[in-house]
Each structure stands twice: as C-alpha cells, then as structure tokens.
Amino acid sequence: MYEHDILIIGAGLAGLRAAVEGVRNGMNVGVISKVHPVRSHSNAAQGGINAPLTDRGDDWEDHAYDTIKGSDFLADQDAVEIMSREAGESVIELERMGVIFSRGDDGKLGTRRFGGQKIARTFFVGAITGSAILHVLFEQSIKYGLNVYEEWFVTKLLIEEGKCCGVIALDIKTGELYVIRAKSVIIAAGGAGRVFEPSTNAIICTGDGLALAWQAGAAVMDMEMIQYHPTTLAGTGILMSEAARGEGAYLLNSDGDRFMEKYAPEYMELASRDVVSRSEQTEINEGRGIDGNVLLDLRHLGRKYIESRLGYLQEVGVEFMGIDLAEQPIPIRPGMHYIMGGIKTDVNGATSVDGLYAAGECANVSVHGANRLGANSLLDTVVFGRRAADHATNYVKNIKHVNLDASYLENEKKRLQSIIDRKNGERPAIVRNEMANSMTLGIGVFRNQKTMEKAINDISGIRDRVKNISIDRKGAVFNTDLIFALELEFMTDVAWSIVHSAISRKESRGAHFRTDITTRDDKNWLKHILVSKDNESKNGVKVETLPVNITKWEPVERQY
C-alpha cells in the first residue's frame, strides 16, 4: 500500500518546489508525474522570473501594481501582494539552491526588462531560465531523496466524506493500476495548451490536473482567460521568448513599420501580452501581415549579443526555420500559450475541496487575472508551490488516512478496460485535433457571442464522440494509446469549462476580447467567474461569480 502525508501531482517547478518544502517540513511526501521530472513543461519557460529586489532600489508595490494593471484589474490584490512581497526571497533561494542566474558586473544577479513593466526586474539564465531552474529543483529532489512515481498517470482523485484522501494511478511502464492514499493532495500538473491548436505547449499539457479537480467537484475560475503569446513561430507554433523584445527586438509589419507605435506608444513592443497579440492580429487582419504572420526583428542587436543572451532562440530559428536571427527577421504570430484561469484556490493553495490543493499554471490564486505578465508564471510556481506545501503540512497534522473500499480500484480497472476493449471508434488524435481547432476559432485572440456559441456546440458534439473513441494498443506495457484516450477525456472537460466561462463574461477584459462588446465593464463585471461540475443542470455546469479582492489599487483604464 502506497501512503503519503502529501501527494503532489506534477513534477514541474510548482510540484518540485512544493515537494522540497514538504520534505523540509518533515512530511512523508510523494510526487507523481506522467513524465520524468526533467521532461516537465516548466522547461519551456525561457525569458526569466520577476522579482522586485528591494536591496537594488526596486519596490514590491511597483511590481504588484504592474501585475495588477497587467491583469486588467481582475487579479486578487491580496494574492498579488503576497507574491510580490515573497518574490525576492524566492529568487534568492533558487540561486542558493544552485541556479546559475546571469550576473551583473558586481557579481550580483543581473536583470533584463520584460513586458508590462518599466523596470528591469526579470532574473534570467540565457533563454533557458525554466530549464535551468527545473534541473536545479530536480537536483534538490535527489539531495532530499524525494520519492517520485515517474511515468505514473493519475486517473482519478479519491474523495471520501468531502475530503480528498488519495488518487488512483496507472504505472505506465507496467500498466498496473494502484491506489495511493494521501492525507492531502497538491495538484501541480500544469496547463492545458493541447486543448487548443496550435499552442506553444508541450504535447503533455493536457489539463489533467484541471480535469481531475473538476471531476472531484472543485471550482475552476476565469477559464476564459487564455493567453495568446505575441511571438510564436509560424507553422509549428514554437515559442520565441519575450526576452527577444526585452533585449530590444522590434515587431514589424509587411510595410516594415514598427506598428506597436500605434497601439502602445509608450511601451511599444513591451506592452502587456494581450495588447501586443491583439495589435499583431489587427495588422494581419487588415492586410499588413505576411502569410498570416508579422516579423520579429533582432538584427540590430548583433550576432554576439544574440548568441550570448538569447542562444536558445538562435538555435530554434536555425534548426526549425532555417533562419539566422542575426541576418533575417523571423515570421511570428500570436499563439495560445498559457491559461490564467485554473482551479480556484485561496492564497495558501487550498481549493474548495478539503485536503485538495493546487499550485502553478493549473491553479488560479488569482495573481494573473485577465492577463499574465511575462516572467510572473515562474514566480507564481515557486511562491505558491511552497505555500501550498506549508499549508498542507499544517492541515495533515489532524488528519488520519481513510480506509478506502476496494471497489474504487475495481471500478476504475473496469472503466479503463472498457476503453481498451472498445472497437471501431474514432482515433483519439482525430477528435483531439477537431476539438482544438474549434477552441482556437471560438476562443481566439478575438471572440464574440457567435464564435463562442459555435464552440459550445462543437465541444458538446466532441464530448459525445469521446465516449466512443477506440484505441489500437491492447497490451499493458507503455500503452500511450490508452493515456491519450484518458487525456482526451480530461481535455474535453477543460474545454467545456472554458467555453462556459467565456460566454458568461459579457465584457472585454485582458485576454478576453469580444468584438461584439469591446469595452471593459467594471460596474457589472469586475468579478471572477466560477464554473463547476453540476450533475443536476442540463449542460452539467454551474456558473457563479465572485467579487475581485481590491486592497489599495482602484481600477483605472489601462494604457501602455
């Protein structure tokens, strides 16, 4: 029997940071991940991690305000205050764990500028910041002898008497299904990029954690807030870091103009991501794009600078597009990148289900509101990953393991077997692609009542079809076909929550820009949208709203 005080689902930055904290707190911690920790998608974060370090003249309130303004005033200000206050300490701690941050001449950590902020407060490692931090947290997991279930896939959360008390999980290598008992569970399973197509996200970003929470009855919040990153590669949708613009790159249209001048005269290319993506899409829609793209131009930075500060971007340009960034601008376009929405938690990571916590991209604290600033996501993972583990540590002190009925495991085995046994259905990938294309059309950079209604209709059809998909692989060992089928079920739940959340918000705010209602409406919509599973209602969804927590910054119109 596997048992833990704290079981963490996901081994990216939030999961590993939570795990390290749990072990330091003397807890019996388990980490379960469908991929080896160093394969986690935190790897893909390129540009850096924000922190207002007071010892070099920065101010946490300034960072908090930039974050809140970036969020189009939808972020909860108490949560943002915590993140900004704890940021410096968190980054210093990462450095002491061994992260090799870039330095200034004085040997202290150096910074670069990022979008939506006037001050350079983004700490970085070339253009591989996420990877460099992930590998160091993995090093720490070895140091602390962390118990990791590598390549195990969680199929279900176990809830007894309203409390989360463990999971059922599949050991992918053997195909065996197990119950893991846990006094508390922290979901740190990352985003849901694969619900859209194209996306910068890895193939593994299928919203498993969001769906597990949803199925367990936890509420998800502001799911319509989908971030389209301004610079993703034409074709593949691979990410080109904001660090490029942070270091001075230009955005050009087909006339060779720096078009951001029109949309954000002060911040130019470094306005918030929603603003830059909308500007690009407007240029493209009005005929000043190039085959559906605009250009990212780094040439004036010079080869030496590009290679030392943005080496990974040069690698991507050359390997994937055959473009040398020192010689030629590279075609890019807005692409789905991040979900600001997520499992609703308080500032300690607690969800609406006892014993269930969430942190990182799958959670919504909410510090990103309607639009996340670049380099705030890494910060979110380490600050709130740690807090979730600390709170869970206190929670489990008065909790005993629950005796779980054997029928849980038997029923889950039957459910999985029925998927394996199903014949002559559609392939999971075909249905996934259709779903993802519908989502991009319906919940895109620009959206309106009509596109969103169509998306609801499409996803409703997809949800019926998913019940009949069938897979080729029948064997137990490394049955990725079965994993795809399970992931697809998860993704359709996430998609369902997104479309219902989106159609509920009758205003434009941050990333949720409606062409039929183009203005922000603080009077009626300065509030969060909560969506949860409801077996009583016709569409299976309950929609509620919650006021935004405003501490000291009154909403004003955003200008960049």
Add this chain to the structure above:
Amino acid sequence: MEVKLNIKRFDPELPSDNEWWQEYSIQINSNTTILDALIKIRDEIDGTLALRCACRASICGSCGMRVNGRARLVCKTRVESILKNNEPLNIEPLGNHSIIRDLVVSLDSFFSKIDQVTPYIVPDSEPETGEFIASNESMENLLTSMNCIMCGVCVSDCTVLEVDNKFIGPAALAKAWRFVEDPRDGKKEERLRYLNDQDGGIWDCTRCMQCVEVCPKGVAPMDRIMEMRESAIESGNKSTSGYKHTESFYNSVKKHGRLDETRLAVDSAGITNIPRLLDLAPIGMKALLKGKLPPLIPHKAEDKEKIKDIYKKVEEKKQ
C-alpha cells in the same frame, strides 16, 4: 513528398517474434521533423507505436533516438536534412539503454549515474543575506553544462559504455563538471578525487569524440571530461594509470620528438606494479612473434628541437 520510415519495434508482451522492423509511408513537407513524422504515424496510422515526446522544441530531452545508426533528438531533425536518395530512414531506440517497448528505453541506469556524482551544490557556507557573489563569466561558463537536457543521446553512442557499463558516462560526467566548476560549491577537491579514483571515472573516456558529435545541445561532454582531468592533476591526483599514461606520453614526445611505446606501457602500469607488468608480458611476447614489438630504444624525430619549441610555447601560454 512521400517518405518511408523503417521503425524498429519491440513488444515484451508478445510470446515470440517480439522484435521486428516495420515500414511506414507518409507525406511530409520541407519543415517536417522526424518527430512530426513519428507523431503522424502514431496518430493516424498505428496507435500501437510507442515513443516519448513532449516539448517539440529541443528543450525537454524526451525524444532521443537512433536515426540511420546515429543518436539524435528527433524533434530538431528535419526529415529532408538527412534523407538520401529517398531511401527509408531507419529509426531505432537509443543504444546503451535497455528497451521497454518500441522506441521507449529505460532511463534507470542513466539517472543512477547522475545520482553517482552528487548532482547538487554543496556550499561550504552561505552568505548571510542575498545571493552568492560570483562573476558573470564564471556563471556563463557553467551554461555549457546547464544546456544538458538529459536526453541520453551521448550515452547512446558512447563507445566506452558499449563495452564497460561501469563507466559513469558522458552525461553524468558533464553534470559532475558543472559542480566542479561552480565557484559556489565547496567540495571541488572531494569531487575531483572521487571522479579520478573511481572505477569508471574520468580516465575511462577514450576520447573518441562521439559524444561531442552527437550532443544536440553543444554540451561537448568529452571536453568537460578532459577539463576535469586537468583539474584533477592540478589538484595533485597523480596515482591513476591514466595520469601516468598522460605524463609518459608528454615526456616521451618532449624528449624524443616521438612516442616511446614500450616506455608508455611500462610507465602507465607503474614501474613498481609487478602484477600489472606481468599482465603485459604475454602481450609483449605476441607482439614480438608478429614483429610488432616497438623498439626498446626509441627512434628519435629529426627536428626534435622544433618540437621542444612547441612545448615551450604551450607551457608559456599556460602560465
């Protein structure tokens, strides 16, 4: 255009004939990567095909495989870039790893070797407040190794691991280098001593360059291993036959302008190491009978003064 991929399959659950090659034909364009092609096969033709992949952007390290006999990260290899006369591409799992199914290998041995090098910083003391102070150059220097994504490509094609699985291997040694070089680490000497003395340590690399060739991230593990050899020697680790071999080689060329092979064998073993020298005797006898024994008194190079000049220049440069 249409291309053929010939994929090595393995299914441990089949009672017999559980290994086979299977050919698939698919349509590609000029930007299609091998990973795109494999995903297309898995998604549209044969869902039983097992492979690992995640980021598609050469940062997660999941998709190391052998293509036409050479290990690569398939996400950053465009099909067209290695296609010859439209012959099928042969895709196999990584070498030097045990296979779980199809293109999926076990990484247990890979990560156990990472564990072996104490892969985390162990500072002597921490600053009272704030970060460690270190020069940017010293940090940027570490980037070479931090670029490692643990994809296993170097391990796959390492010629030492092929015959000696005790070798710590290129990836784990590159990881070890990252801590040896980190100015914040307090255990440099202990680390070097371990890597020097350990069976399978830094002296077991044969300098074949394979890992440098195949590494998709420019880590150049062999160069890192050579740097650690130098550091180990500078720290006074001179007991290994590896060091003695190097020293003998160096002295012999300096003195004679060319290699004294007899002396090299004796020096490497250690002149007082009688058992090891006795081991060499039969090899010497065999060489003698075949007329291959090196001369006992070495030949001398003609322009050996010029070689001495080279030595002088190198030694000056080092100081």
